[in-house]
Amino acid sequence: MTATATQLEIDRDKGDFKYEESHKYDAGVGLNEGTIDYICDVKGENDWIRDFRKRALKVFEGKPMPTHWATKDLENIDFSKIRYYLSGDNRSKKNWDDVPDEVKETFERLGIPENERKFLAGVEAQFDSEAAYSNIKEAVSKDGVIFMGSTEGLMEHPEIFKKWFGKVIPTGDNKFSALNSSVFSGGSFIYVPPGVKVSHPLQAYFRINAENFGQFERTLIIADEGAEVTYMEGCTAPKFDTATLHSAVVELVAMPGAKIEYITVQNWSSNVFNLVTKRAIAHEDAVVKWIDCNIGSRLTMKYPGVVLKGRRARGEVMSIALANEGQHQDTGAKMIHAADETTSNVISKSISVGKGRSTYRGQVHMPKHLKGCKNNTECDALLINSDSRTDTYPAITVRGEENYVQHEASVSKVSAEQIFYMQQRGLSEAEAMSLSVNGFVNDLTRQFPMEYSVELKRLIELEMEGSVG
Amino acid sequence: MSQSLEITNLNVNIGDKRIIKDFNLTIPKGEVHAIMGPNGTGKSTLAKALAGHPDYEITSGEVLMDGESILDLEVDERSRAGLFLAFQYPMEIPGVTIANFIRAAKNARLPDGEDLNAPAYYKELYEKMDALKIDRKFTSRSVNEGFSGGEKKRCEILQMAMLEPKYAVLDETDSGLDIDALKIVSEGVNALRGGNLGALVITHYQRLLNYIIPDQVHVMYDGRIVKSGDKSLAEELERKGYDWIKEITETAA
Structure with missing residues (x-):
């Protein structure tokens, strides 16, 4: 092995690993207006985005940590030590031969395709996906589908972007949505024109670009009237990972009669705070389905939601969370019924191993003036080893006599x-x-x-x- | 190398309590032995200790399977080495179908990186289910979940048939069975009898031994075998009751 091997840290149990990195653009540690100016300058962004970011920074600074309801572990995040923007990766000097055999074996076992392995191992700064991406892009663009990075989307399609950006999840929604709004980079932008049904799932894989991937992603997906699209996010391979704070914002807009399915399978290394805000607006007769699988991380807080804004809109969340030793999965769903005859379904399964902890938080809201709304919530917890912990905090506000809610919860154990x-x-x-x-x-x-x-x-x-x- | 399951001077504790006491028994391959005895005499403890249950501490003695000690092996290693335990109370595994469970167990016996041939597996599974008169629909049900007593025991015998152990311990396989279920389960066991299997049938009642005719019968009392004989011993025991065993044990002591 060459000298790079000495700079390598491997958690042999999990296959997580990392190298020393260097970047062409690095906003340095800590967050202030200067950081935002640096990001805007590097990305060549318009003034309205700069202003948007700076306003968001003020909101972020003004908001307390949500520790009055969430875990105190959040207080261990030191915002002054985090790097908020890195890009122009120089680590491509690494050689595939330098990647340890254990890691190669893990990739083998996970069945990761050859060309992706090199990217995941940090051997190639840019995942060699240009060909696959342009094929997909070309195929869908015939139908007028826009599928690109959100940075690009912001530049090339401001008329669509601006209309919805920050509307589903306003900057001030929570401390971390504000943080994301101030320093976001990366993420996807998808627009599907009326009536277009995208036959193949669009995958984030295909558009990973030079930007440091994942840390403060901002994704916006709009399915116009009667359109249908499935989006897959995430990566199941052990992560090449130096960032310890991930805080994404994902906004979905399903116009009347549209269908959006958003699938996430994530496997974070166990030092990561993964604090994500995901929400959709579903207009009349629209259907939004979140499928969300969370494995790993130190703390994940994520409650995908659907605002059921139009009549007969439907929202679904199906989630699986696995909390291993030392990990806390704090996940759930939000269903905000805001029109008659809207329906929602939440199925959540959590697994706690050893001292791993899982928490379910659900919110179902049905105001008094609505009629014919239905919600079904099931949350099941599985405990492996007796010192695991699971909690359920359902918050159900249902008013009005013509609405229907059903909640079931179960806890089971794998016994010796x-x-x-x-x-x-x-x-x-x-x-x-x-x-x-x-x-x-x-x-x-x-x-x-x-x-x-x-x-x-x-x-x-x-x-x-x-x-x- | 001796082709047998050989238990010598075995002592087993649960906590501080000595349950199995200087226990000796040899089951040659190809033979079926029965252990009978009153409740609380250590029959199930013997079965679980042989399988390597972590709550049962083997304080001394030896267990050889075809001449090799199994006492240093993990539970799963003993299984893969050829030891099968049909449970008195089989556990439920929610969400895991019988077909997938047995498949996983068979896969665990293959070298790393090799996978079971699925069509061949299902062919074998269906053939053995037919032989055991188990409905094929059974394969898509979760292991033991919502099963009747008889279904659970038949599922145990199916697993045994599929895993083809060298030695099998059947722990009170007759408990909770009506006479029809008892017949079907016994037929299953008898179908597996032969030169490649040594079996130890543990039972409280003699009636099982009307269907599974043992080569030898051993009577267990207070953690050890106190009397051995052929199948007529079971009948004698049935006639005279366990008090007779108590008497002869105490007289001998």
Whole structure:
């Protein structure tokens, strides 16, 4: 191995790893107006964006941490030590031969395609996806679909972008949406014209660009009247990761009769704070479905929501969260009913392993003047090992007598006797645990696209292997 | 190398309590042995200790499977080495179908990176289910979830048939079964009998042994075998009751 090997840190249990990095553009540590000017200058942004960012910074600074309801662990984030903008990656000098065999094996086991492995290993600064991306882009652009990075979208399509940007999730929604609004970069912009049904899922994979990916992503997806689109976000490979704070904002707009499905499978390394705001507006007869799988991270706080603004709009959230030793998954869903005959469905499954902790927070809101609204919420928790912890905080405000709400919650355990039984059939302890977990999420994952449920299954296996001493 | 499951001077504790006491038994491959005894005498403890349950501490003694000690092996390693335990109370595994469970267990027996051939697997599974008179629809049900007592026991026998162990311990397989279920389960066990399997059938009642005719019967009392004989011993025991065993044990002591 060459000298790079000495700069490499590997968590052999999980396959997370990182190299020393250097970047062409680096806003330095800490956040102030100067940071924002630096970002705007590097990106060549218009003044309205600069103003938008600076206003957001004030809001961010003015808002307290939400520790009156959320975990105190948030106080451990030191905003003055974070790098808010990095791009122009210089790490491409690394050689594939320098990547340790363990990491290569992990990629092998996860079934990551060859060309993507090099990117994920940090060998190539730019994931060699240009070809795949332009094919997809070309295919969909025939129908007038816009699919690009949000930075590009902001420049090239301000007339669409500005109309919806920050409207679903206003800057001041919460402290982290304000943070994102001040320093966002990366993320996707998608516009699907009326009546266009995009047949293949659009994947974030295809548009990863030179911008440092993921840290403060801003995604905006608009499906115009009667349009349909599925978007897949995330990456199930162990992450090449130096950033410890990820705070994305994702806004979806489903115009009348439109359908949007947004799928996330994320596998964060265990030092990451993953604080994400995701919300959709569903107009008349529109359907928005969030499928959200969270594995890893130190703390994830994420409550995908749908504002059911038009009559007969429907919102769905299906989520799976796995909290391993030392991790806290604080996830849930928000369904804001704002029109008659709107329906929503929330199915949440959480798994806590060891001292891993999972929390479900759900909000269902139906005001008094509405009629014929329905919500169904199911949250199931699975505990593996007795010191795991799970909490459920449903906040249901339902007024009016013609609305219907149903809430079910269950907690089950994988007992030592179950593990013994499975081991007696020849499964290792880790295999037994991952089989139980996969059984627990099975009825949900069956509804996922095939490739995602297969990847999720593999991820759970890897995660369980890591959790057995 | 001796083709047998050989238990020598085995002592097993649960917590501080000694349950199995200087226990000796050899089951040659190809034979079916039965252990009978009153409740609380250590029959199930023996079964679980052999399988390697972590709550059962083996304080001394030896267990050899075809000449190799299994005591240093993990639970799953003992299974893969060829030891099968049919549980008295099989556990439920919600969301995991029987087909997937048995498949995972068979996959665990393959070298790393190799995967079971799916069509061949299902062919074998269906053949064995037919032989055991188990409805094929069964494969898509979650393991033991909502099963009747009889279904659970048949599911155990199906797993045994699919995993083809060298030695099997059947722990009170007859408990909770009506006479029809008992017949079907016994037929299953009898179908698996032969030169490649050594079996230890643990039971409280003699009636199971009307269907599974043992080569030898052992009577267990207070953690050890106190009397052995052929199948007529089971009948004698049924006639005289367990008090007879108590008497002869105490007289001997």
